[in-house]
Amino acid sequence: MSVTAARGFTASGVSAGIKDSGAPDLALVVNRGPSYAAAAVFTSNRVQAAPVRWSRRVIGDGALAAVVLNSGGANACTGPAGEDDARAMAERTARALRVEAEQVAVCSTGLIGVPLPMDRVTAGIDAAAAELSEDGGEAAAIAIKTTDSVHKTAVASGSGPDSGPRSGSGPGPGPGWTVGGMAKGAGMLAPGLATMLVVLTTDADVSAPTLDSALRQAVRTTFDRVDSDGCMSTNDTVLLLASGASGVRPDPAEFAEAVHGVCLDLALRLVADAEGASKEIEVRVVGAASEQDAVTVGRSIARNNLLKCALHGEDPNWGRVLSAIGTTSAVFDPDRLDVSINGVRVCRDGAAGEPRDKVDLSGRAVTVTVDLRSGDASATIWTNDLTAAYVHENSAYSS
Incomplete structure (x- = not known):
């Protein structure tokens, strides 16, 4: 209605x-x-x-x-x-x-x-x-x-x-x-x-x-x-x-x-319903020093085209998550960062965690969880993967 x-x-x-x-x-x-x-x-x-x-x-x-x-x-x-x-x-x-x-x-x-x-x-x-x-x-x-x-x-x-x-x-x-x-x-x-x-x-x-x-x-x-x-x-x-x-x-x-x-x-x-999307990606940032830090980190991850391409290809490339975090001014220690993708902690203390082949990315839903281990604040950003269909849609939009 x-x-x-x-x-x-x-x-x-x-x-x-x-x-x-x-x-x-x-x-x-x-x-x-x-x-x-x-x-x-x-x-x-x-x-x-x-x-x-x-x-x-x-x-x-x-x-x-x-x-x-x-x-x-x-x-x-x-x-x-x-x-x-x-x-x-x-x-x-x-x-x-x-x-x-x-x-x-x-x-x-x-x-x-x-x-x-x-x-x-x-x-x-x-x-x-x-x-x-x-x-x-x-x-x-x-x-x-x-x-x-x-x-x-x-x-x-x-x-x-x-x-x-x-x-x-x-x-x-x-x-x-x-x-x-x-x-x-x-x-x-x-x-x-x-x-x-x-x-x-x-x-x-x-x-x-x-x-x-x-x-x-x-x-x-x-x-x-x-x-x-x-x-x-x-x-x-x-x-x-x-x-x-x-x-x-x-x-x-x-x-x-x-x-x-x-x-x-x-x-x-x-x-x-995002144009061309095949994955719906939820970026959860926890353990931040402030809500603004959590939002800034989450947004940096959500806008990382390399990561969005990797997730489209069902590659749990956590290194691209850390790279995105590192471009921000948020409070964190690079050697204390944890990253989980669909529940698998693939990065622990800023280094490799569980084997990435444990991550199941075959479905549409993807959750990337980052623990900055710097405080109690958190935020969630929602994004999607980057696909050839998105490029096609927007290359021909006004023609």
């Missing part, structure tokens, strides 16, 4: 003709209230798409009534005309829904530097508005795909102020409150955020400051720790909208846990 798992929301996805393939490419998510509280996190790339600039402005008052999203074109690096197009998308959506343009966030994804076919976009907005329904979440999730092979949704729910959240891709809402979400992303996956568009919804009665706190906490340890290929996008956007339709005001910590659960679910789906 995606973004319509939470009560008070409708959604739709249509084919507007933005993509030459005729695939769905325009989506609407609409908050029917009674609350319109919202929060957002955007890319930290200094080159930002026109939709990001527009949405940054309108989220300033902590309220949104709708989100319009398109795939097939990023509307990034398109100059003043692109700014006008982002505004026009908001205005056309506002007119169709009878709300103010400043209540509409805009998200776009696709090729950079190419203007949107605005006649098709605006007609698509009208068509999407006519198809809005409480069952439209899946259609919306499909419409925002670019190189994604699958659409990505997740749901978590709680029964009341004292209940713990239950996360996953289903079932739908119960008598309490729900958080639903959809995401797109399969390439340019790196912080801040990852290359993605994410819309989260909830029917909990939650204020904008509480939404903002929960969202930023969740993003910091989920989307911000997905590092597929080290490339940061111009369009990354994560939105969280609250309708308050359940009438339930959950405990803030439990609500934050539910938001985190949905974000983590979606983040891992991004990694699983």
Whole structure:
């Protein structure tokens, strides 16, 4: 049920003709209230798409009534005309829904530097508005795909102020409150955020400051720790909208846990669907002097192309892990480093440990665990292997 798992929301996805393939490419998510509280996190790339600039402005008052999203074109690096197009998308959506343009966030994804076919976009907005329904979440999730092979949704729910959240891709809402979400992303996956568009919804009665706190906490340890290929996008956007339709005001910590659960679910789906990937790699760094050290080491390992190639070839080359650690400023003693790959400690005290032929890399899941033996902090980074399919996908992307 995606973004319509939470009560008070409708959604739709249509084919507007933005993509030459005729695939769905325009989506609407609409908050029917009674609350319109919202929060957002955007890319930290200094080159930002026109939709990001527009949405940054309108989220300033902590309220949104709708989100319009398109795939097939990023509307990034398109100059003043692109700014006008982002505004026009908001205005056309506002007119169709009878709300103010400043209540509409805009998200776009696709090729950079190419203007949107605005006649098709605006007609698509009208068509999407006519198809809005409480069952439209899946259609919306499909419409925002670019190189994604699958659409990505997740749901978590709680029964009341004292209940713990239950996360996953289903079932739908119960008598309490729900958080639903959809995401797109399969390439340019790196912080801040990852290359993605994410819309989260909830029917909990939650204020904008509480939404903002929960969202930023969740993003910091989920989307911000997905590092597929080290490339940061111009369009990354994560939105969280609250309708308050359940009438339930959950405990803030439990609500934050539910938001985190949905974000983590979606983040891992991004990694699983990364362009050309044949391995999903979890890099766990423990024993760090600080969380920042753990993140820095984990990210260095996740971005090591030699290691990513080795793991694709099912070679547990732990020397490449140590080489990646050594490029960082983290606190560690090179002669006290331990590395395990899929549970086999192949490196002990900075030297060879158990025989590498004990490591089974035949499956899709790979876990690389590094113990810096310098403290109690830890962090996890998620990445994938580097394959010929990834190179092919990105060598032909704009042709």
